[in-house]
Amino acid sequence: MSNAFISLQSLDKRYPTHHAVRGIDLDIQAGEFIALMGPSGCGKSTTLRLLAGLDEPTGGDIVIGGRSMRGVPAFERNTPMVWQSLALFPFLTVAENVAFPLRMKGMAAGPRRQRALEWLDRMGLADMGDRQIAQLSGGQRQRVAIARALVTEPAVLLLDEPLSALDAHLRVRMQTELARLHRELGITFVYVTHAQSEAFALADRVVIMNEGRIQQVGTPQDVYRAPVNPFVADFIGTNNLVTGTVAKPARGGHVDVAGPLGTFAVRPNRALDEGEAVSFVIAADRVGLAATDTAPEPGFSRLDGTVIGLEFVGSTQTIFIDVGENREFRVQKQQHEIESLALVPGRRIGLSWDPGHVWVLPRNT
Amino acid sequence: MTASRMAGVSRACQRAWLALVFGFIGAPMLIIVVFSFDANRFPTIPWGGFSLQWHRAILEDAMVTEAFGNTLLVALSTAVLSTVLGFAAAYIDYRHRFRGKTAFNLLVAIPPAVPATILGMAMLAFLSRIGVFGTLQAIIACHVALATSFSMAIIRLRLGELGHDMEQAAWNLGASPATGLIRVVVPFCRSSLIASFFLSAAVSFDEFMVAWFVGGVHETLPVRILNLLQGQVSPKVNAIGTVVLVISVVLVLLAQRFVGVRVDRPATSTGSEAS
Numbered sequence: 001m002s003n004a005f006i007s008l009q010s011l012d013k014r015y016p017t018h019h020a021v022r023g024i025d026l027d028i029q030a031g032e033f034i035a036l037m038g039p040s041g042c043g044k045s046t047t048l049r050l051l052a053g054l055d056e057p058t059g060g061d062i063v064i065g066g067r068s069m070r071g072v073p074a075f076e077r078n079t080p081m082v083w084q085s086l087a088l089f090p091f092l093t094v095a096e097n098v099a100f101p102l103r104m105k106g107m108a109a110g111p112r113r114q115r116a117l118e119w120l121d122r123m124g125l126a127d128m129g130d131r132q133i134a135q136l137s138g139g140q141r142q143r144v145a146i147a148r149a150l151v152t153e154p155a156v157l158l159l160d161e162p163l164s165a166l167d168a169h170l171r172v173r174m175q176t177e178l179a180r181l182h183r184e185l186g187i188t189f190v191y192v193t194h195a196q197s198e199a200f201a202l203a204d205r206v207v208i209m210n211e212g213r214i215q216q217v218g219t220p221q222d223v224y225r226a227p228v229n230p231f232v233a234d235f236i237g238t239n240n241l242v243t244g245t246v247a248k249p250a251r252g253g254h255v256d257v258a259g260p261l262g263t264f265a266v267r268p269n270r271a272l273d274e275g276e277a278v279s280f281v282i283a284a285d286r287v288g289l290a291a292t293d294t295a296p297e298p299g300f301s302r303l304d305g306t307v308i309g310l311e312f313v314g315s316t317q318t319i320f321i322d323v324g325e326n327r328e329f330r331v332q333k334q335q336h337e338i339e340s341l342a343l344v345p346g347r348r349i350g351l352s353w354d355p356g357h358v359w360v361l362p363r364n365t
Numbered sequence: 366m367t368a369s370r371m372a373g374v375s376r377a378c379q380r381a382w383l384a385l386v387f388g389f390i391g392a393p394m395l396i397i398v399v400f401s402f403d404a405n406r407f408p409t410i411p412w413g414g415f416s417l418q419w420h421r422a423i424l425e426d427a428m429v430t431e432a433f434g435n436t437l438l439v440a441l442s443t444a445v446l447s448t449v450l451g452f453a454a455a456y457i458d459y460r461h462r463f464r465g466k467t468a469f470n471l472l473v474a475i476p477p478a479v480p481a482t483i484l485g486m487a488m489l490a491f492l493s494r495i496g497v498f499g500t501l502q503a504i505i506a507c508h509v510a511l512a513t514s515f516s517m518a519i520i521r522l523r524l525g526e527l528g529h530d531m532e533q534a535a536w537n538l539g540a541s542p543a544t545g546l547i548r549v550v551v552p553f554c555r556s557s558l559i560a561s562f563f564l565s566a567a568v569s570f571d572e573f574m575v576a577w578f579v580g581g582v583h584e585t586l587p588v589r590i591l592n593l594l595q596g597q598v599s600p601k602v603n604a605i606g607t608v609v610l611v612i613s614v615v616l617v618l619l620a621q622r623f624v625g626v627r628v629d630r631p632a633t634s635t636g637s638e639a640s
Contacts, residue, residue, distance in 0.1 A: 054533050074536040075544075087534035091552040100548075104539035148538065 005030035005065060005188055006051070006156065012059030013046050020046040022212035023060065030155070033182050033189045035203035037196065038235070043212040044192045048158050051190060052079045065155065075104070080149035081158040084165065086141055088133045088148070095120065095129030098148045105152065119147040139170045146181070156188040163198060175201055196237065200224070208232050226269075226359050230279055233361065239281040240329045242358075246276045254355055260325040264301045265355040270362065280360040284318070284332040288352045289341060296352035303351045305329060307343050319343060321351065394610055401603035408603070419604040429605060432589035435501060436570060439585060443508040443569035448561045450509065451516020452554065456546075458517075459524040473517050476510050484511075485578030492579055499581025507575045512565035519564065519624055523557035524550075560624035567616035570609070 004027035013021040021043040028034050036044040049055045051062060053074035062069040069077065080101065088097050095116045102112035117129050123143040133141060142162065149157055159178075163171045179202055182189050193199050199206045200220040208215045208223060208231075215235075216228045227233040233241050244259025254265040255272050257280065266272075266280055288300070296302040305323035317338060321329045329351060343349065396408075401420065405413030423429045454473050458466070476484065488507045492498040497506075527550065535545035551558070573587035580588060586609060593602050 052537055054537065073541075074533070075539050075541050078539070079537070081534070081537050083530050083534055085528060085530045087528075087530040089531065089535075089549060089553070091555065100535075100540075101538040103548075104544065152539070 004028055005032075006190070007063040008047070008051075008060070009063065010060035011047065011050060011057055011062060013043075013050055013055060014058045020212055021050065021057075024209075024212075024214050026207060026214065026217065028188060028190065030188055031186050033191065033202055033204045035191045035193060035199035035206045036209060037193055037199045037206055038209035038215075040194060041211075042209040044194075044207075044209050045160055047209070048081070048160055048190060048192045051156075052081050052158055053077045078152060078154050079156055079158055080152065080154050081160060082145050082149050082162040084161040086145040086165070088141060088145060090133050092133070093129065094125065094131050094133065094136065094144055097133065097144055098129075098151050100148060101152045115151060116147075119151050120144075123147045138166055139174065142166060142170075142174055143177075146178075150181070150185070154187065156190065159189065159191045161193055162191075164193075164195070171198075178202060196235075208235060210235070225283070227281060228362050230361065233279075233281045238284040238330065238332065240284060240287065241279055241281050242327075243277070243279045246272045246274050246278060248274070261303060261323060261327060264303075264358075265299075266358050266360060267356045269360050272360065276363075278360055280358045282353050282358045284330045286353055286357045287329065287331045289319070289331060289333060289338060289343075290350045290352065291341065292348050292350045294350065296350070297354075299355065300352040301355055303329075305349060305351060307345050307347045307349055309345055310343060321349060323351070397603050397606045398610065400600065401607040403600070403603075406600065407598075408600070419600045420607075422599075422601050423604045423608070426601065428584070429586075429589055429593075429601070432584040432586045433608075435504075435583055436586040439501060439504050439508060439576070440566045440569040442505045443512050444562045444566040446505070446509045447512035447516045447565040448520075448558055450513045451518075451561055451565075452520050452551075452558060454513065454517040455521035455524055456550065458521055459527070474514050477514050481572075481574035485575045488575060489578045498579060499583065501580075501583050503579045503581075504576050504583065504585065507579055508565075508569040508572060511572065511575070512568045515564050515568060516561040519561045520554055520557045523554045527553055556623045560620045560622075563616045563620035563623070567613055567620065570616060571613055 006026075006028040008024055008026040008028075010023045010025060011021055012023045013019075024043075024047065036047060038044050046055065050057050051064075051069075053069060053072060053076075057070075064077070064079070089100065092100065095113055098116035098119055099107075099112040102115055107115075113129075117126075120126060120129055123146060125140060125143055125147070128136070128140065133144070136144065142165075145162070162178075163174050166174060175198060178189070178191075182202075189202075191199070191202060203220060205217060206220055206223055207217050210231050216223055216232045218226075223232060224236060224238070227236060227239060230241055233239040242257070242259060242261060242264065244257040244261075244264070247256040247258040247263060253267055255268050256263050257266050257278060272278060288296075290296070292304055303323055305321035308320040308322050308328065311318040311320070312335075315335055316332050317335055319331045319333065319338070321331060323329050331351065341349070399412075400408040402415055402417070403413050404416035404418065454469075458470060463469075479487075484507075488503075488510075489498065492503045492506075497503045531553065532545055532549055535549040536542065540548060571587065572585075573591065576585045577588045577591070584592065586605065590602060590605055590609075593599060593605070
């Protein structure tokens, strides 16, 4: 018996054609901002639909506020959702859209309009109550959808990729808005996204899912620095995975791991046996770049590769480097750090990192 | 220069062709309208002068006015029933997946594809067996069977634009499936429901064959027109034709006005929430 506000217990959902959710357990605390993320088809959206009661689980249970949701229809759950498509009602005005849930609760026309207008005001849409949905911009519609979901003051808000339809600039602004709302309201947010930046920026904890199973649950920092398996390491996308076998027992706190890319020293974050197959990751921003003829810092691991391409994101560059054996490394650098290297595709480059910065993945995952 | 002249010639030809086509379709109808106001006994050229006597004559002909009343009643009932049934059929097709769905859709769609004579005879045989032959209700039932196909097609088209999120969003926000249907699905389909209403009315208003078979002594206007023509050629037919033409065109125009309306246009969505 947990004291979690929302508890998913061996939750399972099987469709005729595929097994979307395969027995997941998850406790969500009251007031927590939790992000479910994973590639498409990983079961994150299905999990959200099960929470909202839009689909019936084929196994397990969902407990919200101590009450089992088994057999409770969607319209009795008070688990409002912000839809990716927004699902605003085009035949109602803005205020009527926001007032819709209150109307369903049987509130009289006067008070419900009043409440709707208050929420519109709060979302920065004062004086827009009598407009048609079609007259609003994308960002404004987004706010209407959020106001409509929050107008009944629910204990939990479900968000299904709410920002994916917005352009990049608006997305960042709405992200700030959502963080503010979460702080002010203190209610539970369950947020489904495939965008790592949103999840990491907003969530107290992130849940990484794949093929219907939870891969890792933890704070964004945990998941970023200490992925529990190759899938998470790869999904986070800023990790470089190296595999090999433990070659030598510990010497001076380091262990040698020999693999197809070479032999690298590793400072183990767990017990390692000689001959054990291991994977370790080195974060993209922890890899140094230097010309191939310069020696690495003493004690650092060293690997040579060929630049494949560069991707410019704001002030940082992501450099994609072919290190042989069909492996690709990603390195993130500030623009000014790599200016002198004149990186162009095809150029040979030396990579190096501190063995103390690698993370050895846990066993049996 | 020559290119633009070529384009001009081409455009002129296209317009002329279009005018010819519309003229071919419209001229006979126009002739009926023109001669219905002709003072002559027989439609001849030159025109015998403007007169409303034939229009007055049809108002005085009890059989015509009765047939007109019957037609209105049948058309109105057909419009209401076939819109309700068409919505139900369209919603079932939209919402549910079930065994025999193809057969179900075919069943709804097939009546207009059956030759009217065969449909009329079949309905006559069936209705006389169950003892409702020769009533206005029999005509209504048959017209509903015909018009529901069109109603379903129009409404199903609109439901296709609903997506699956909107109805579920209604449930998610506290609407039971029944409330969601009334508060979200029906208002969303409003324009297509109105279009279906007018189109069904138009289908019923013009329908002759089935009404002739199953109506017995109850004549609708198209049936009356034929009976008039079979007796003697009276200029009253032109006057009736004019009235029928105007009503039919108005009904179809109204139907088009609503079926063509875009989803997000504000004009369609005002005042749906009567609070």
